[in-house]
Amino acid sequence: MRILVLGGTAFLSAEIARQAVASGHEVTCLARGSSGGPPDGVAWVRADRSVGAAAYAGLAGGWDAVVEVARDPRQARQALEALASRAAHWTFVSSCSVYAGHSVPGANEDAELLPPLPVDEDSSPERYGESKSAIEQLTVELAGEKAHIVRAGLIGGPGDSSDRYGYWPARFADSRDPVLVPDIPDHATQVIDVRDLASWILYAAEHHVTGTFNALGDVVPFGEYIDESRRMAGPLGETVVAGEDWLVEHNVQYWAGAESLPLWLPPGHEGFSARSNAAARALGLALRPWRETLQDTLEDERARGLHRDRKAGLGAATEQRLIAEFLAG
Template identity: 35%
Template sequence: MPTTRRDLFKLGALAAAAAAFPAAAARAATPRVERAARPLRILILGGTGFTGPFQVDYALARGHRVTLFNRGSRPSPEWPGEVEQLHGDRNKGELGALEGREWDVCIDNPTSLPFWVRDAADVLQGKVGQYLFISTISVYADGSRPGIDEDAALADYRGADAMAETMESLRADMSLYGPLKALSEAEARRRFGERATIVRPGYIVGPRDETDRFSYWPRRIAAGGEVLVPGDGSDPVQIIDGRDLAEWMIRLAENGTTGTFNAVGPDYRMSTDAMVHGIHAVTGGPVRFTHVPAEFLAAREVGFGGELPVWFPAAHEYGGYGQVDNTRAIAAGLSFRPLATTVADLLAWLGGLPAERQAEQRAGMSRERETELLRAWQGHRQAAG
C-alpha cells in the first residue's frame, strides 16, 4: 500500500531513536582534525543515538569538553576522551542533574515534544550561550513544493501539544510528529530567542542508521541481479551522512551561528539514477537496473518512501523532499562526504553487525515483491507492443 503521512513520520521517529548497538562498535573512526581556536563546554541532550556519538567524537577531537545528559538506558560507550555523563528522564521531568551548571552550548538531539524544550529551558535559560535544536523537514506544511526554503509555511500545530503529552502518546499517533517538531521549534525560539539555532535534516544516512531506509539500496544493489529503479531515474533525491550533520553542528557551535537551516544534501542535484549508479560503483558486481514508471507502481499500491525508501516521484505530495533548498546551510559551512565514502562506510558498518541483524530488513521491498513487480512490468510492456 502507498506510504501515508503516518508511515513517513514513523520512519522519521525511528531514525531519531535508532541505536541498538554500543556506540564504540558502531561508529566509524573520526579522521584526525585540527583543534578549535577556543574550547567550549558542550552539553548534549541525548548523545548515544544515531548522530550523537559522531558529535561527541568530533567535539573531543576539536578539544571541547563534553557533557551528556540522557536516561542512561544504553551501554556506556568507550569515548576517545573524557566525557561527563549525567542522567535523567525528560519524559518524567527529571532534569535535576542539570541544575546549578553552565555550558557554552546545548545541543538538543532527541526532542519531539514541546514540553521537553520548556523543561530544559526552565533549567538552562541563562545558563547556556547557545541552544541548537535538531528538527526535521517534516515541519513544512507543503512537502510537494520544489525548492522548500527555511521561510516556507510550517505544519499547523494548533492543539498538537495537548494531544501528545508523552512519547507513548506520540508513538500512538505519529501524524503529530511534524506539527510537534514545529511547536518545539517555536518554543525554542520563545525561550532562547536569538541564541537558538534550528537545524532541519531530511534523510540522515550512513553508519549507525538503524532504519535501513537508505541502507536498502546498497544492500540490494550489492546482492546483484535485476534491480527495480522507480520512475525514469531523473527524480531528485536528497540525503545527508550523519557524520556530516554532526560535525557541522559542532562547527555551528564553535562559530556561534544562529538561525534556521535545512540540513540536506548533497550540494548538487542528485537524481535517482545518480544515486543507484554511484552505489554500484562501490558495490560492483553484475547488476541490471530496470526503470518502472511511478504510475505503474502506484497502481499496484507500492509504498513510496517505504517499499522504495528515500525516493518520491516529483509529482508526489512529498516530491519536494528531494528538492529542499540547502543554500543557507552550505553558506554556513555545511559540507558533504562523497557518496562513495558514505556507501563504503555504511556497508562496512553493516557487515560488523550481528548475523541476525544483518539478515533483518527494516525498510524497502522484499525480493519476492520486487520480482513480482518486475515481471508485471515486463508483461505490461510486451502487451503494449
C-alpha cells in the same frame, strides 16, 4: 567548551558527542541509555526525560552549548525551562518535515510551516512535523537570540538505523538478481552525511551561529545514485525498472517502512528532496562528496550484514513476487 548533549546514544547525537570529545571539548550526555551508552570520553548523566523537570536535577553549572534533538514538545519545554538560562548557545535539531508543503524545488527557510502541535496534544509519529514545529517555536521563545535551529533532511552515512539511504547499495551488493527499481531517474535525492551535520552543529556552537537553517546535502538525481550504488557494489547486477503507477497498483510503499522502495516519493513531493541549503553553506556547512558517503554507507551495510532485518525496503519474498508479476505482464 562545556557542551551538553540531550541524547548522545543514537546516530546523530552520538556522532555530535564523539566529534566534540575528539575536538577536546568537555562533553556531558543526558540520556536513558535505552539504545546503548554514549561514546567514550563523555560524562553520562543517566536520566529519563519522561519524568519531567526532575530529569535535569543532576546537571550542575552552566554550558557553552546545549544540543537538543527532542521530538516531544513537553520534554523540550521542560529542558528549555531548566537549562536555557544557563546556556550560551542552544541548538535544536529540527526537520524539514516542519514545512507545510513539499512541491517546490529550491525552497528556502522562508517557506510556510505546519502549525505547531497544540500544547494539550500528545506527540506521535503521525504528528512529527507539527511536534518539531512546536519545539522550534518554544526554542525561539525561551532561548531567544541563543537559538540555532537546524532543519535537517534525510541523514545518511555509517550507523544509520533508518535503513533508507543504505537500502540500495546494500541491495545491489546482495547476490540476489534482479533488483526492482522505480522508474524515476530524474527525481531528486538529498542526503546529508551524519558526520558533516554533526561537524556543522559543533562549528555553529563554537562560532555562535544562530538563526534557522536547512541543513541538507546537495541534490543528486535518483538515477545517478542508483548507477553509483550498482557500480560500487559490483559486479553490475540486473535491474527490473517498474513505472510508478504499476508500483502503486501493487501496493509498494513510498519512501520508508516495510515493503517500500526507499527514497521514492509520492506526487506533490517534488521539492521534498530539493530544498535550498545555501544559507547554511554560507555559514560554514561543509559537505563531503556524496560518493564518499555512499561508499562508506556500503561498507557499513556489509559490516552490519546485508541480510539483516531492515526498517525500510522490500523483503526478499515480496520483491521476487513483484518481479515475477511485472515480467509476466
